[in-house]
Amino acid sequence: MPRNAVNWILESPVPPATQLVSNRPLLGIGLMCIAGTVLPFMNGVGKLLAQNYPPEQIIWARLVSHLVCVLVVFGPRNGLSLFRSNRPWIQLSLSLTMLISTTLFFFALPHIGLAKASVINFVSPFLVMLMALPLLGERLEPRRFCAVLVGFVGVVIVIRPGGDVFQWASVAIFVSAAFYSLYQVFARMVAGHDRPETSILYNVLAGAIVMSMFMPWSFVMPKTWLHAALMASMGLIGAIGHYCVARAMRYADAGIISPFNYVQLIAAVGVGYALFGDLPDAWTWVGAVVIIAAGVFIAGTESRGARRRI
Numbered sequence: 001m002p003r004n005a006v007n008w009i010l011e012s013p014v015p016p017a018t019q020l021v022s023n024r025p026l027l028g029i030g031l032m033c034i035a036g037t038v039l040p041f042m043n044g045v046g047k048l049l050a051q052n053y054p055p056e057q058i059i060w061a062r063l064v065s066h067l068v069c070v071l072v073v074f075g076p077r078n079g080l081s082l083f084r085s086n087r088p089w090i091q092l093s094l095s096l097t098m099l100i101s102t103t104l105f106f107f108a109l110p111h112i113g114l115a116k117a118s119v120i121n122f123v124s125p126f127l128v129m130l131m132a133l134p135l136l137g138e139r140l141e142p143r144r145f146c147a148v149l150v151g152f153v154g155v156v157i158v159i160r161p162g163g164d165v166f167q168w169a170s171v172a173i174f175v176s177a178a179f180y181s182l183y184q185v186f187a188r189m190v191a192g193h194d195r196p197e198t199s200i201l202y203n204v205l206a207g208a209i210v211m212s213m214f215m216p217w218s219f220v221m222p223k224t225w226l227h228a229a230l231m232a233s234m235g236l237i238g239a240i241g242h243y244c245v246a247r248a249m250r251y252a253d254a255g256i257i258s259p260f261n262y263v264q265l266i267a268a269v270g271v272g273y274a275l276f277g278d279l280p281d282a283w284t285w286v287g288a289v290v291i292i293a294a295g296v297f298i299a300g301t302e303s304r305g306a307r308r309r310i
Contacts, residue, residue, distance in 0.1 A: 028251035035244035036263030042237040044271040060211035065235025091202040094186035099207035101179035108172035114272035126151035127181035147298040154290030
Protein backbone atom coordinates (compact mmCIF):
# COMPACT_ATOMS: atom_id res chain seq x y z
CA MET A 1 0.00 0.00 0.00
CA PRO A 2 1.53 3.40 -0.96
CA ARG A 3 2.70 5.66 1.83
CA ASN A 4 0.20 8.40 0.89
CA ALA A 5 -2.59 5.82 1.14
CA VAL A 6 -1.43 4.88 4.65
CA ASN A 7 -1.50 8.52 5.66
CA TRP A 8 -4.96 8.86 4.15
CA ILE A 9 -6.24 5.95 6.24
CA LEU A 10 -4.66 7.13 9.49
CA GLU A 11 -5.64 10.77 9.01
CA SER A 12 -9.22 10.17 7.88
CA PRO A 13 -11.60 11.96 10.23
CA VAL A 14 -13.85 9.72 12.28
CA PRO A 15 -17.49 10.76 11.91
CA PRO A 16 -19.72 11.15 14.93
CA ALA A 17 -21.82 8.23 16.14
CA THR A 18 -24.84 7.35 14.08
CA GLN A 19 -27.93 9.34 14.98
CA LEU A 20 -30.80 7.32 16.35
CA VAL A 21 -33.77 7.01 14.00
CA SER A 22 -35.98 6.83 17.07
CA ASN A 23 -35.54 6.00 20.71
CA ARG A 24 -36.93 2.48 20.61
CA PRO A 25 -34.63 0.46 22.87
CA LEU A 26 -36.84 -2.63 22.98
CA LEU A 27 -36.74 -2.88 19.19
CA GLY A 28 -32.97 -2.40 19.21
CA ILE A 29 -32.56 -5.07 21.89
CA GLY A 30 -34.80 -7.43 19.93
CA LEU A 31 -32.78 -6.98 16.75
CA MET A 32 -29.52 -7.58 18.62
CA CYS A 33 -30.95 -10.76 20.12
CA ILE A 34 -31.97 -11.94 16.64
CA ALA A 35 -28.43 -11.33 15.40
CA GLY A 36 -26.93 -13.16 18.36
CA THR A 37 -29.26 -16.09 17.71
CA VAL A 38 -28.78 -16.53 13.95
CA LEU A 39 -25.01 -16.01 13.64
CA PRO A 40 -24.09 -19.17 15.61
CA PHE A 41 -26.21 -21.12 13.10
CA MET A 42 -23.89 -19.90 10.33
CA ASN A 43 -20.88 -21.10 12.32
CA GLY A 44 -22.63 -24.39 13.06
CA VAL A 45 -23.33 -24.93 9.37
CA GLY A 46 -19.66 -24.23 8.59
CA LYS A 47 -18.48 -26.70 11.23
CA LEU A 48 -20.93 -29.31 9.94
CA LEU A 49 -19.79 -28.90 6.33
CA ALA A 50 -16.14 -29.13 7.41
CA GLN A 51 -16.69 -32.85 7.96
CA ASN A 52 -16.96 -33.34 4.18
CA TYR A 53 -15.41 -30.30 2.50
CA PRO A 54 -12.09 -28.40 2.69
CA PRO A 55 -12.06 -25.21 4.79
CA GLU A 56 -11.23 -23.01 1.81
CA GLN A 57 -14.41 -24.13 0.05
CA ILE A 58 -16.50 -23.32 3.12
CA ILE A 59 -14.90 -19.87 3.37
CA TRP A 60 -15.51 -19.35 -0.35
CA ALA A 61 -19.16 -20.36 0.02
CA ARG A 62 -19.59 -18.03 3.01
CA LEU A 63 -18.15 -15.00 1.19
CA VAL A 64 -19.56 -15.58 -2.29
CA SER A 65 -23.10 -16.29 -1.09
CA HIS A 66 -22.94 -13.11 1.02
CA LEU A 67 -21.73 -11.16 -2.04
CA VAL A 68 -24.54 -12.57 -4.18
CA CYS A 69 -27.11 -11.55 -1.56
CA VAL A 70 -25.79 -7.97 -1.55
CA LEU A 71 -25.80 -7.76 -5.37
CA VAL A 72 -29.32 -9.17 -5.63
CA VAL A 73 -30.75 -6.84 -2.98
CA PHE A 74 -28.88 -3.60 -3.75
CA GLY A 75 -27.63 -4.07 -7.34
CA PRO A 76 -30.84 -3.40 -9.29
CA ARG A 77 -31.46 -0.11 -7.48
CA ASN A 78 -27.86 1.19 -7.40
CA GLY A 79 -26.19 -0.27 -10.48
CA LEU A 80 -22.44 0.32 -10.81
CA SER A 81 -22.62 3.15 -8.27
CA LEU A 82 -22.76 0.42 -5.65
CA PHE A 83 -19.02 -0.09 -6.26
CA ARG A 84 -18.14 3.63 -6.01
CA SER A 85 -16.14 4.40 -2.86
CA ASN A 86 -14.74 7.68 -1.56
CA ARG A 87 -12.20 5.78 0.54
CA PRO A 88 -11.13 2.82 -1.63
CA TRP A 89 -7.93 2.09 0.31
CA ILE A 90 -9.84 1.89 3.58
CA GLN A 91 -12.43 -0.38 1.95
CA LEU A 92 -9.64 -2.60 0.62
CA SER A 93 -8.08 -2.78 4.09
CA LEU A 94 -11.49 -3.55 5.58
CA SER A 95 -12.12 -6.32 3.05
CA LEU A 96 -8.72 -7.96 3.55
CA THR A 97 -8.98 -7.96 7.34
CA MET A 98 -12.42 -9.58 7.06
CA LEU A 99 -10.92 -12.24 4.76
CA ILE A 100 -8.09 -13.02 7.19
CA SER A 101 -10.45 -13.14 10.18
CA THR A 102 -12.91 -15.42 8.36
CA THR A 103 -10.13 -17.72 7.11
CA LEU A 104 -8.60 -18.19 10.55
CA PHE A 105 -12.00 -18.77 12.14
CA PHE A 106 -13.19 -21.45 9.73
CA PHE A 107 -9.85 -23.24 9.62
CA ALA A 108 -9.92 -23.49 13.42
CA LEU A 109 -13.64 -24.18 13.86
CA PRO A 110 -13.54 -27.96 13.12
CA HIS A 111 -11.11 -28.35 16.04
CA ILE A 112 -12.91 -26.33 18.72
CA GLY A 113 -16.39 -26.17 20.21
CA LEU A 114 -18.79 -23.48 19.00
CA ALA A 115 -19.35 -22.09 22.50
CA LYS A 116 -15.62 -21.86 23.25
CA ALA A 117 -15.00 -20.12 19.91
CA SER A 118 -17.80 -17.64 20.68
CA VAL A 119 -16.38 -16.86 24.12
CA ILE A 120 -12.90 -16.17 22.71
CA ASN A 121 -14.48 -13.93 20.05
CA PHE A 122 -16.02 -11.82 22.81
CA VAL A 123 -12.57 -10.26 23.32
CA SER A 124 -13.08 -8.28 20.10
CA PRO A 125 -14.65 -5.15 21.70
CA PHE A 126 -11.70 -4.86 24.09
CA LEU A 127 -9.21 -5.14 21.23
CA VAL A 128 -11.07 -2.38 19.41
CA MET A 129 -10.48 -0.12 22.43
CA LEU A 130 -6.74 -0.80 22.24
CA MET A 131 -6.56 -0.29 18.46
CA ALA A 132 -8.58 2.92 18.64
CA LEU A 133 -5.74 4.55 20.57
CA PRO A 134 -3.12 4.59 17.75
CA LEU A 135 -5.47 4.41 14.74
CA LEU A 136 -8.36 6.68 15.74
CA GLY A 137 -6.68 8.85 18.33
CA GLU A 138 -9.20 7.90 21.02
CA ARG A 139 -8.16 8.04 24.65
CA LEU A 140 -7.90 4.83 26.63
CA GLU A 141 -9.52 6.01 29.83
CA PRO A 142 -8.86 4.15 33.11
CA ARG A 143 -12.23 2.37 33.13
CA ARG A 144 -11.66 1.18 29.56
CA PHE A 145 -8.16 -0.01 30.39
CA CYS A 146 -9.46 -1.95 33.38
CA ALA A 147 -12.18 -3.53 31.24
CA VAL A 148 -9.56 -4.54 28.65
CA LEU A 149 -7.42 -6.21 31.33
CA VAL A 150 -10.38 -8.07 32.81
CA GLY A 151 -11.49 -9.17 29.35
CA PHE A 152 -8.05 -10.59 28.61
CA VAL A 153 -8.06 -12.42 31.93
CA GLY A 154 -11.30 -14.08 30.85
CA VAL A 155 -9.76 -15.17 27.54
CA VAL A 156 -6.68 -16.58 29.32
CA ILE A 157 -9.01 -18.61 31.56
CA VAL A 158 -10.72 -20.05 28.47
CA ILE A 159 -7.55 -20.74 26.45
CA ARG A 160 -5.39 -21.75 29.44
CA PRO A 161 -1.89 -21.46 27.89
CA GLY A 162 0.38 -24.22 29.13
CA GLY A 163 -2.53 -26.43 30.20
CA ASP A 164 -3.42 -29.84 28.86
CA VAL A 165 -6.46 -28.44 27.04
CA PHE A 166 -4.48 -25.71 25.25
CA GLN A 167 -4.75 -26.03 21.47
CA TRP A 168 -3.67 -24.10 18.40
CA ALA A 169 -7.30 -23.62 17.36
CA SER A 170 -7.92 -21.41 20.41
CA VAL A 171 -5.03 -19.16 19.42
CA ALA A 172 -6.29 -19.04 15.82
CA ILE A 173 -9.73 -17.93 17.03
CA PHE A 174 -8.09 -15.23 19.17
CA VAL A 175 -6.06 -13.95 16.20
CA SER A 176 -9.25 -14.06 14.13
CA ALA A 177 -10.91 -11.84 16.74
CA ALA A 178 -7.95 -9.46 16.54
CA PHE A 179 -8.33 -9.08 12.77
CA TYR A 180 -12.08 -8.66 13.18
CA SER A 181 -11.38 -5.85 15.65
CA LEU A 182 -9.12 -4.20 13.08
CA TYR A 183 -11.94 -4.62 10.57
CA GLN A 184 -14.26 -2.74 12.94
CA VAL A 185 -11.76 0.11 13.22
CA PHE A 186 -11.58 0.41 9.43
CA ALA A 187 -15.39 0.28 9.30
CA ARG A 188 -15.53 3.26 11.65
CA MET A 189 -13.05 5.13 9.46
CA VAL A 190 -15.14 4.67 6.34
CA ALA A 191 -18.51 5.34 7.98
CA GLY A 192 -19.92 8.64 6.78
CA HIS A 193 -17.77 8.60 3.63
CA ASP A 194 -19.45 5.68 1.84
CA ARG A 195 -23.01 4.39 1.81
CA PRO A 196 -23.71 1.37 4.04
CA GLU A 197 -24.61 -0.81 1.06
CA THR A 198 -21.24 -0.02 -0.54
CA SER A 199 -19.42 -0.99 2.65
CA ILE A 200 -21.43 -4.21 2.92
CA LEU A 201 -20.36 -5.03 -0.64
CA TYR A 202 -16.68 -4.39 0.02
CA ASN A 203 -16.84 -6.39 3.26
CA VAL A 204 -16.66 -9.60 1.24
CA LEU A 205 -15.61 -8.49 -2.26
CA ALA A 206 -11.84 -9.00 -1.92
CA GLY A 207 -12.32 -12.25 -0.02
CA ALA A 208 -14.71 -13.64 -2.63
CA ILE A 209 -12.23 -12.84 -5.41
CA VAL A 210 -9.22 -14.28 -3.56
CA MET A 211 -10.94 -17.48 -2.46
CA SER A 212 -12.38 -18.03 -5.95
CA MET A 213 -8.80 -18.33 -7.22
CA PHE A 214 -8.32 -21.46 -5.09
CA MET A 215 -11.51 -23.20 -6.17
CA PRO A 216 -10.21 -24.84 -9.38
CA TRP A 217 -7.89 -26.93 -7.15
CA SER A 218 -9.96 -27.19 -3.97
CA PHE A 219 -13.60 -27.35 -5.02
CA VAL A 220 -15.47 -30.53 -4.12
CA MET A 221 -18.83 -31.00 -5.79
CA PRO A 222 -21.60 -30.95 -3.13
CA LYS A 223 -22.61 -34.53 -2.36
CA THR A 224 -26.27 -33.68 -1.86
CA TRP A 225 -28.65 -30.84 -2.63
CA LEU A 226 -28.88 -30.25 1.11
CA HIS A 227 -25.13 -29.62 1.30
CA ALA A 228 -25.38 -27.17 -1.61
CA ALA A 229 -28.25 -25.37 0.13
CA LEU A 230 -26.29 -25.20 3.38
CA MET A 231 -23.32 -23.65 1.58
CA ALA A 232 -25.58 -21.06 -0.02
CA SER A 233 -27.31 -20.34 3.29
CA MET A 234 -24.13 -19.26 5.09
CA GLY A 235 -23.92 -15.90 3.37
CA LEU A 236 -27.65 -15.30 3.77
CA ILE A 237 -27.51 -16.02 7.52
CA GLY A 238 -24.44 -13.80 7.90
CA ALA A 239 -26.06 -10.97 5.96
CA ILE A 240 -29.22 -11.16 8.10
CA GLY A 241 -27.20 -11.16 11.32
CA HIS A 242 -25.02 -8.19 10.39
CA TYR A 243 -28.02 -6.27 9.04
CA CYS A 244 -29.85 -6.75 12.35
CA VAL A 245 -26.82 -5.40 14.23
CA ALA A 246 -26.66 -2.34 11.97
CA ARG A 247 -30.39 -1.65 12.38
CA ALA A 248 -30.26 -2.20 16.14
CA MET A 249 -27.66 0.55 16.47
CA ARG A 250 -30.13 3.00 14.91
CA TYR A 251 -32.87 2.35 17.46
CA ALA A 252 -30.94 2.51 20.75
CA ASP A 253 -27.60 3.52 22.21
CA ALA A 254 -24.80 1.01 21.75
CA GLY A 255 -24.33 0.87 25.52
CA ILE A 256 -27.90 -0.36 25.92
CA ILE A 257 -27.96 -3.05 23.26
CA SER A 258 -24.32 -4.25 23.14
CA PRO A 259 -24.61 -6.53 26.22
CA PHE A 260 -27.37 -8.44 24.44
CA ASN A 261 -24.79 -9.57 21.88
CA TYR A 262 -23.87 -12.17 24.50
CA VAL A 263 -27.03 -14.04 23.50
CA GLN A 264 -24.61 -15.60 20.99
CA LEU A 265 -23.18 -17.75 23.76
CA ILE A 266 -26.57 -19.29 24.57
CA ALA A 267 -27.27 -19.92 20.89
CA ALA A 268 -23.77 -21.32 20.31
CA VAL A 269 -24.18 -23.76 23.21
CA GLY A 270 -27.55 -24.88 21.82
CA VAL A 271 -26.31 -25.28 18.25
CA GLY A 272 -23.11 -27.02 19.37
CA TYR A 273 -25.00 -29.49 21.53
CA ALA A 274 -27.74 -30.15 18.94
CA LEU A 275 -25.34 -30.76 16.04
CA PHE A 276 -22.22 -32.16 17.71
CA GLY A 277 -23.09 -33.04 21.31
CA ASP A 278 -20.59 -30.44 22.55
CA LEU A 279 -20.91 -28.71 25.90
CA PRO A 280 -18.38 -26.17 27.22
CA ASP A 281 -16.35 -27.18 30.27
CA ALA A 282 -16.50 -25.36 33.60
CA TRP A 283 -13.48 -23.14 32.91
CA THR A 284 -15.01 -21.93 29.65
CA TRP A 285 -18.10 -20.85 31.60
CA VAL A 286 -15.90 -19.08 34.17
CA GLY A 287 -14.02 -17.24 31.43
CA ALA A 288 -17.31 -16.32 29.75
CA VAL A 289 -18.65 -14.82 32.99
CA VAL A 290 -15.48 -12.73 33.41
CA ILE A 291 -15.55 -11.44 29.82
CA ILE A 292 -19.28 -10.72 29.85
CA ALA A 293 -19.02 -8.91 33.19
CA ALA A 294 -16.28 -6.65 31.79
CA GLY A 295 -18.32 -6.04 28.63
CA VAL A 296 -21.50 -5.17 30.53
CA PHE A 297 -19.54 -2.87 32.85
CA ILE A 298 -17.95 -0.87 30.03
CA ALA A 299 -21.23 -0.74 28.07
CA GLY A 300 -23.02 0.64 31.11
CA THR A 301 -20.37 3.25 31.92
CA GLU A 302 -20.08 4.35 28.28
CA SER A 303 -23.87 4.68 28.03
CA ARG A 304 -24.04 6.83 31.18
CA GLY A 305 -21.15 8.94 29.96
CA ALA A 306 -22.88 9.52 26.61
CA ARG A 307 -26.08 10.65 28.38
CA ARG A 308 -24.10 13.14 30.50
CA ARG A 309 -22.52 14.64 27.36
CA ILE A 310 -25.92 15.21 25.72
